[in-house]
Amino acid sequence: MDTTELERIARQIRLRDLQAVFEAGAGHIGGEMSVIDILTALYFRVLNVWPDQPKHPDRDRFVLSKGHTACALYVTLAKRGFIPEEEISTFLQPHSRLNGHPNCNKVPGVETNTGPLGHGLPVAVGMAKAAKLSGAGYHTYVVTGDGEMQEGSNWEAIMAAAQFKLDNLTLIIDHNRFQQGAALAETNDLAPLRPKLEAFGWEVTEIDGNNMGEIVPALERRGSGPHCIVAHTNKGHGISFMQDRVEWHHKVPSKEQYEIALAELSEAL
Amino acid sequence: MNAPVNPPKLHDCRDAFASTLEQLAAENEMIVAVCNDSVGSSKLGGFKAKFGERLVNVGIAEQNMVGVGAGLANGGRLPFVCGAAPFLTGRSLEQIKADISYSNANVKLVGISSGMAYGELGPTHHSIEDFAWTRVLPNLPVIAPCDRIETAAAVAWAATYSGPCFLRLSRVGVPDLLPEGHRFELGKANLLRQGSDVTLIANGTLTHRIVKAAEILAERGIDARVLNLATVRPIDEEAIIAAARETGAIVTAEEHSIFGGLGSAVAEVVVDNAPVPMKRLGVPGVYAPTGSAEFLLDEYGMSPSAIADAAQALIKRK
Secondary structure: OOHHHHHHHHHHHHHHHHHHHHHHOOOOHHHHHHHHHHHHHHHHHHOOOOOOOOOOOOOOEEEEOOHHHHHHHHHHHHHHOOOOHHHHHHOOOOOOOOOOOOOOOOOOOOOOOOOOOOOHHHHHHHHHHHHHHHOOOOOEEEEEEOHHHHOHHHHHHHHHHHHOOOOOEEEEEEEOOEOOOOEHHHOOOOOOHHHHHHHOOOEEEEEEOOOHHHHHHHHHOOOOOOEEEEEEOOOOOOOOOOOOOHHHHOOOOOHHHHHHHHHHHHHHO | OOOOOOOOOOEOHHHHHHHHHHHHHHHOOOEEEEEOOOOOOOOOHHHHHHOHHHEEEOOOOHHHHHHHHHHHHHOOOEEEEEEEHHHHHHHOHHHHHHHHHHOOOOOEEEEEOOEOOOHHHOOOOOEOOHHHHHHOOOOOOEEOOOOHHHHHHHHHHHHHOOOOEEEEOOOOOEOOOOOOOOOOOOOOOEEEEOOOOEEEEEOOOHHHHHHHHHHHHHHOOOOEEEEEOOEEEOOOHHHHHHHHHHHOOEEEEEEEEOOOOHHHHHHHHHHHHOOOOEEEEEEOOOOOOOOOHHHHHHHOOOOHHHHHHHHHHHHOOO
């Protein structure tokens, strides 16, 4: 699938995500908008996956460590054929399998339960190590938030991945510069991320994480060790009044705001 | 002059764990061992020598260790994740919850040196909260074998069980108790001694002490039932209810805090089904002083004679 087509799909996913969050009255829309381009590139270009065989042993593994942006993953999985598209309307409804955080035993395509931060990367290291042990050819991708990188467990995993020489592991840090309550710069500023990862023995690519032309080649890059993509993104990307505003971490648009956002995203279609 | 008495041979259950794991690994190439710089204390030296590629040492990083275990299981491996029980459970409890129990990952958690095994090293190294922390988690059997035979049986069982579990092992030597060839059955108590006046229930190293306590009680004319209850979750409700109804009093003893452990688990069954007087012996909600495991268990009222005394006193409340 080419870049233009991927961009079109990403806009459709943004639109459906906005609708789902508005209708459910909850969600993490800012971080969803920042990560959707990456999810789109993964599921519609990069990942070897078979929606009709979600547990196929040769499938590439993807872990959404920033599990609070589950809605964006559900919309992507639905669009890719893992779950019915109409099921998105059940997001957060009683007994829906579409929890506020992804569940691997309920939702086909989800590899491990996430939600508490700092869990996805260690599990992804285990997935990549399993492939090394058996000579399996699958690749493991994990997306973390940048605020999430404040969790120490991630740095334990970063050390292990380098030690294990996991050239079949790609970490994408969704670097939108905001966490729940504040800008990273005001809490525990990890930036610049690149030299830190490099010091731990990782290969690093820095990209505009909302630019499909940069996302795809970075995801397809293969090197001699674990690879980190520092994806510079915008929280609330695509919706003018949300961009780079900390309050849109989990705020729900009013009716009026929803209409504006809908128009902006629709126009982009 | 008394005839010379040869003390029974003591076995470190870690050896039974390690040798069983090596046997299983020879038959099943999916088995991997994961550890946190604990090759020696987890007795994985032999495993490393035979299956070096399949030993994943993550260094001193327990949260990562548990997550890596979940990922290995996702990739089709059968990981045994080994580490000192206080750190394996406490330090990575949320990983055990989210990545193992909630995800239902096929990972076998092996807590080494549990209870007061590190007695002299102080409360940071005492693992007397691990039953409480783990037994509230769905999908996660919690098992504390009492001797080398039950340890080997539980490890063999774990390798065939499709799902996670937590094996709680000591490093303090214990004599054989169960018969050779014993097969582990999840959630089933072993009746070690029939009795009608009171029931003594324990697991791990304490099972040996309640067996001796029952012998002391017999000398006093008291007929004590003895249950080895290796599986704390799922618990053998049937055996506990029968014990309550048929003996009318229950004493539990454990190398754990009295809050949230084996005694609490038994009490939950008793109070819901057949309320009878109970006495829960364990560490009474304090940080223990320094001392060997044996010393500390005696200190907290779990010498065989003290357990017998507690049972005798309890019978008066029936």
